[in-house]
Each structure stands twice: as C-alpha cells, then as structure tokens.
Amino acid sequence: MKGLHAASSIATPSPLSRYSPWAAGLFIAALLFNVLFAHGQEVGTAPFGFAQGGLGPSPIPVSPRITLHSVTWKADHPRAWDEAIQRFEQIHPHIRIKREIAPHSSTAYHALLTQKLRNRDASFDLFLMDVIWTAEFAAAEWALPLDDYFSPNEREKFLPATISSGMYRRHIYGAPSRIDGGMLYYRKDLLEKYGFSPPSTWHELARQAQAILEGERTTNPLLRGYSGQFKQYEGLVCDMLEFVGSHNGSFLTDDGRHSNLTAPESLQAVQFVREQIIQRLATPAALTYQEPESLAVFVQGNAVFHRNWPYAWGLANDPEYSKIVGKVDVTTLPRFAQGRSTSALGGWLYGISAYSQHPDEAWVFIEFMTSPEMQKHFAVRASLAPSRLALYADPEVLHANPQYKDLLPVFQAARPRPRTPLYPIVSHILQRYFSRVLAFPGTDIKEEAQEADLKINRFLALLRDL
C-alpha cells in the first residue's frame, strides 16, 4: 500500500513541469557564469592571481624573484597599504609581497595565525603580531628572534614602550609598526559652554558629564556622559586596565607571578566603573560596544566623553562620517585622586615566522615598512601613530595630526597588558570577570575577583615549572 502510494506521488507531476525548472536553472547558471567571467576580465583586477605580477614592467632581476607571503588583516585604509607595498616592490624588484588576509578581530586573527604556526606552516614568511602575543609566540618558538637584524642602535629610535612590547626574555621578536594607546576624546564645544577644562580625574569627569547632561537634557535627550568599549572581548581588558591602573591597581603582581585582582584599589576601580560609568554615564548599552559602536555614538554627537585609540581622530573629523567635525579635542585619560593616568598599550608588530625560508628578505621588507618615511606615510594617510620618536617633531606628521604633540607623553607611558605566554587564557578569565560584574549589577565584585584570581594563579603556577 505504502509503496504504491509513493509511486503515485512521484508520478503526479507531469514530466514537463518536472524538467522545465532544470532547463531554466541551467540557463540561469550559464548566464551567471557568463556575467561573472566577463566581469572579471573587464575590471582586470587579476581574478586568477597572476595577471598583476606578470604584466608590470619588471626590471631584469639580479637574483631570482622571491615571493614573500605576509599574513595581515584587511586594513581600514587599504590604499595606503597598497601604495606602500608598490613602492617597496619598485625599490626591491627581486622581492614580491603577497598578502594573505585574515579577519581583523584581534582574537579571530590570532586563532588563524596560531593554527598555522602550531602546524609549522612554512607557506608564509612574516606576519603582523598584536603586542599582547609576543611572549606566547616567543615561548612557542614561532617567531624568529630579530636580535641580529634589529640593532640596539636602531631600536633606540623607537618609543621604548613599543620596543619592550616586542621583547621576551631579553630577545626581540617584533618590530613595531605603530603605537596605540587609549586616550580621552571630548566635545570641546560642550566643555567650553559649561566652563569646564578637560577633566584630570575620573570623578571630575563624572561631575562634568552630569552637569552637561542636565543642562542639555532638553536640547539632546540622547546625550550620554561617556562612551567606551565594554563588550565581552579583548577591548574590555584594555578599558578596564586604564581604570584599574589609574587607581594604582594592576592585574598581576609586580613579579608577574600572581593575580592581583582582589587588591582594594583594583576592586574600588571596578566598582566605580560599574556604578558611575555603566549605570549612569554610559548606560548599559556600552556593554554591547566595541570600537565602532562606541565611536558611532560619539560622532553622532551623543556623547560628551569618548575613550578610543588614535585612529578615531581622523574619523571624528571626517564630514562623511561625523556630525561633530571641529568640535572634538583629545587629551590624556583621567586618573583617580591618588593614581596616575594610565593608557593601555596597543599596536602591532612585524614578526618573522620561524618556519620562513626567506628571513633575510622578510627583514628587508620589515625594515622598509618601519622606516621613517613609511611611518610618516601611514601617519599622514591613515592616522596611525608612528612608533618612531623623531616623527613626533615632524612638521608633516603634526600637520596631519596636530593632536600627537600633546599625546606623546601618553604613548611614552602606555601600560602593557600582562606579559605572559599564557596571555590568551588570562585575557579570557579577565573578560569573563569584568563582563560579569558589569552586566550583573547584583554580583559581589570581591567574590568574582577571588574566583578570577584563583583561576589565573592556577595557570601562572603551570608556567613556573617551565
């Protein structure tokens, strides 16, 4: 009975109606292919990967051409990068640079890169490395020590914080491509209107913000006091480091062997963030913000204060993107009464893979990319803060980024996140801890801190045997 029924249900549609969709589908598919292929040729952007290299007027190479594979992310200013690489290939015709693009979230990029390195992948030569990975990459012997290439004389020309972020146990593994540090953007028009000068302490910031919010309630009910990054991700660790650090607290003890989250300074700073920043000034919406969302609030004119990295300057003053062009200024982050202003150190280093077949050529490229002229190129074209000290007195750089002049002290004093080969683990524990106490207002901060302490200590103890 069942078999019969099934047969009839197949037989019901007429053969024509069953086959015509196939024919139509084939037609569409053929059309689609045509469009795609025709298009690829029209644009001429080398859909097959070799047109670009083959067509250029190539000077006769002295030695056989070498292709360096570089793992990088999609840059916000792709043209600035394209130009830099084109110039390099002109100067060094025997080296070609091929970029492999990984996603830009630091965490996803790290996952992909370490997957390759863990498998001793020899297919790429150099990579961009977040400053928090140096210890991990060095301890695992994934990154080549650059001591022989990167002379101590040369290193002195860079900001000390960037050099030390590339060091692990007295060897250097990364050449700094730029520096990042947290800084306080603010609406200078609003502060002037209410007669405030930029706040030097967090409590002052809170008071000013409250006064401005009350005054502007009728004109802009959306205005918030503060906009920062409090989503559960790596950026949360940076933002919290700045609060905890400016209250004389730290994540790890000075010797780096123990977690230090239950120290009273640290607990008080976290409590301030929970009660003053999240619940009053920033609103819990900040718990969903990474850099782009928090910047959107600010450039739409809906925040008095905004914490971000140097790149935000360019966007906040770009009329295509911002409603507050010319109304923005930037200064060092506030501190607590007894503490010192703390800016989280960020930035990216160039590293050479330990499995590279062409480390010498890779260094030639790194040397080029970190040279004064290229650092200037990126500072002017992409608002990326140079890692070379001398450029902070360069008129062209300062013309494009007048704010750098006052911010040099921020960069010089920028505070690194814990330096340990187990940083990714420590970071996850910190992210969970901070996100929990901020998102669940009923949690006991001390209890949560103790739990995080225990976990971090357990992992740090494993390291001591190494």
Added chain:
Amino acid sequence: MAFPALTFVAVFSLYPAMDSFLLSLYSDFPGPERSFVGFGHYAELLQDPVAHQAFIVTLGFVLLSTTLELLMGTGIALVVHERFKGRGWVRAAVLIPWAIPTVVASQMWRFLLNDQYGAINAILFGDRVDAYVPWLADPWMAFGAIILADVWKTSSFAGLLVLAGLQVIPEETYDAARVDGATAWQRFRHITLPLLKPALLTALLFRTIDAFRVFDLVFVMTQGGPGDATQVIQFYGYKTLFTEGRVGYGTTISVTVFVAMAILSLFYVRTVGSKLLQRESA
C-alpha cells in the same frame, strides 16, 4: 557501491575525529611536548564551572530554538500547503532566510538590534529615541536575541520537512472526518498531527544536531557576552582550542559535546532510523 562515500567520510570526518579524540588525552602544558594524561581533561571538564554554565546555556538554546522552530515551521508548512494564488512566491519568500549565509544573517541581526540605529527599536519606539533598548546588553535579552535570529534563519528548513510530510497525507483521510463533522482543529489534532510525527521527528533530529553546534551566531552577535550569558559550549570550545591553544582541553570539550549529542540522537535514530530500514524487509 558505497565505497567512495565511505572513503570520503573516513578520511575527512572519521579519521579527524579519532585524531582529535587522541589529542584530548594529552596534556596542554607545559611546553610543546605533550604528555599522556588519559581522561584527565575529562575529569577537569566535570569540575569546570564555566563549562557547566556553557552546557546549560546550550541546552536552553537547543530546547527553546528547536521547539520554536518546529512550531513556526509547522505553521509555515500548513500555510504554504494550502492552494492559493501566488503560492510559489510565498514559498520562495519563506525560504529566503534559510538561503542567507549565517555569518551575514547574524551581522544583520546585530544591526537590527543595535541600541542606536537599529530598526527594531525604530519600529517599537519610533522617534522616542530615549526609550530605545540595548537588546544585547541584557544577559537574558541577549540570549533571547540569538534564539530569535536562529528561529528566523532556520524555521523554513523545518517548514520544508514538515510540508513534505503534509503532502503525503492522502486527502481521503480527511473526507471521512469531515463527514463525521469534525472541526478543523479536531482534524488537525487527530489526523494531521499523528501522521506528521515522522516528519516532525526528522526535522527535530536535524535541527537538534545543528542547534547543538551553534557557533557562528554567537561568534558574530555577542562573543559569548555579556558576562558569558550567551556562551554556548561550541564557542567555549573554540575559544579554548583556537584562541588559547589548549588543544587537549579544547578537543575534550568538543568530543564531550559530540557524545552528549550522540546519546540524545540515539533516541531519534531508534525511532526514525530503524523504522526507515525495517520497512524495506516488509
């Protein structure tokens, strides 16, 4: 004849899975040289509160999302099973969410749920911007949001399977009931539903398998936050394995997920699968 298929599966699924299982028996620290720890990581997992929480979140997600998807899917199927003008277009419309890549769909929901410029706030509150809700900031609402996104994305898949089940119920079955004066609800309850059982179970099986492995949605929308409220077990496994590089423990988490799923699915396979194969001998 099954040889090529089995070869594929053996090389690219079975062997990797076995390899992973072996990895889960070796230590992560210290150093790159790994030592054999037997089921040590599994013991560790039993005492890991973060993993327990992730398991609970995952179970909640699986239960709620599959239930809602089956309900919605059945509703969709009942609608598009009826004959009406333009049915083809309606069928195509309800299949669209399923055809959008998950990474894109999750970005879309993140955009829709934004606390400042999200469409959902605009629909609910219009110009009263100060009433806008930051949906993903609240632990419970964030959890609800990933379920909403999943239900939107995959209800039509369940709907498709249920529709197929509806189509094989012969019209005559209803005629007798109509003669007896049964209401539409009674007909649905006593005729359609029992006959739909196999279709519902198949849909439930494939949806449960998929929901247990949910990853993209969380990865894009919440990164597990706030406060680990949306951290599903696969995302925890990903973080441990790929970000922290704890290969042993990370694979342990995933292998455990697999075992839990296998046990759960045993029930389905026994009901759906065995029935399927038995009929051939009849």
Added chain:
Amino acid sequence: MTHRPVLLGGIFLAVLGSLCPFLWFILTSFKSQILVEAIPPTWWPDGSLVFYASALFEHRLLHYVRNSVIVAGSTTVIALVVATPAAYALARLRLPGKTWVLGGLLCVAMFPPIVIAGPVWQILERLGGLNTHWGLVLPYVSLTLPLAVWILTTFFHELPVELEEAARIDGCTTWQALYKIMLPLATPGLFTAAILTFIYAWNEFFFALLILTDPERQTLPVGIALFQGEFIMPWGEIAAASVIATLPLIILVLLFQRGIINGLSAGAVKG
C-alpha cells in the same frame, strides 16, 4: 478553504516575518554612510549606490561570488555522484550492518566542525590543498554526504522494486539498473539533496576561513566577513553585498521550490 481569514493572516505573517528583517538590509544598502547610523533610523534611503560600487569594485564582490559558485557547484556535483550509489546500495542491496552504516553516517553529521578542523587542516596541508578550491571541496563533500545519503536512501527506498526486477530480468547489471531506471525516477530526490548540499557549501564559514587565507580564493561568506576592517563596521557595504549575494540563491529557490518540495515529499519523511 473554510478558514480564509486565518489562511490570509498566516500568509501575511509568514511572508512578513521572513522578509522584513532582510528588507531593512535592502533599504540600508541604498543609503549613504551618514544615514546608515542616523539616530533615529530613517526609513527611506536616499538612493545612493555608493555601497554597491564599493562592494563590487573595491571589495571585488563578484570575485567572491565566482569562487563560491565554483566551490558550491563542485561540492554539489561530487557529493551527488558519490552519494547516489551509496544510497542505492543502502536502500536496495542486502548488506550486512546497513543500519549501522546509516546510523554511523548520522553520527558523522553530528561531529562539531571544531573537532575535526585541526586534523582536516593537517591532511590538506600534506596534500597541498590549503588555499585551493579543491582543498575546501573535499571536506565539504564529506560533511554533506551524510545528509545527502540519508535523503537519497529514504527516497530510493520508496521507489517500487518491481521496476528494477524487470530491468534485471532484461539483463541489466546493478549499475545499469541504477542509472537507467532508478535515477530518472529519483530526479526530485536528487534535486532536494543537491539544493541542500549547495546551500550548505554556499553558506559555510568556519572551514572556509581556516583553509582559504589567499584573498584570490576566498568564498563569499569569508569575503563578506572580511569587509570589516580594523575599527570600521561597514554596515552599508555588508548590506549591499548581502543583497547581491542572495539574489542568485533567491532566483534558484524561486525556480526550484517546486522541485525541492516534490523531492522531499516523495521521500525523506514518509512514515
């Protein structure tokens, strides 16, 4: 139909629920940057095509579409060629432990991708399959086989045995019976398996991200995900790209929804 209002309500809800969220993306794709993040959101776009231009030319979207068509197309063809005889054997031939094979296949479908990602990566590295399309197609075939075999097995199972027996009497081999008699009958089933496989390969992100880092080879989901720069969230470009990328699938679904449903109804879930 006795319950016209109920039905109309249902149609309305189903279509609204399915399309509305995506409609917002379509509207967004025609806006200019300053409108995208406007507060409160504006409904009507200003008709800007900037995002389409940017998605198509700066981000080279069609190039990703092309890669995805190649990968998803090859996956579908290979998966079907491999799955069909396997399903036929499972449905028809007297094999020892068939239940176990089908159950085992189901188990394989349950492996979390994360479990097998690492080892698959290593196999492909040894074979030289990283950053190639075939290197992605191989694991895709393996991952889609269980579902394809499951659907086809149930489908073959429903076909009347008598036809084949007649063919055998006429001297056909098993293979000939499969290709000459069964396959034409099973077209709707093949079609269902094909569209499921195709959509899987079209949508898959995790493996594609891991295996393809060469931008020349990356597929659509990875391509769109990589629109995101370091600090900029390009909603407009993502919206425009999604609209373009979804069009081929919408056309496919529109044309073939009949085929999918016939396919599924004839097999798959019969009690």
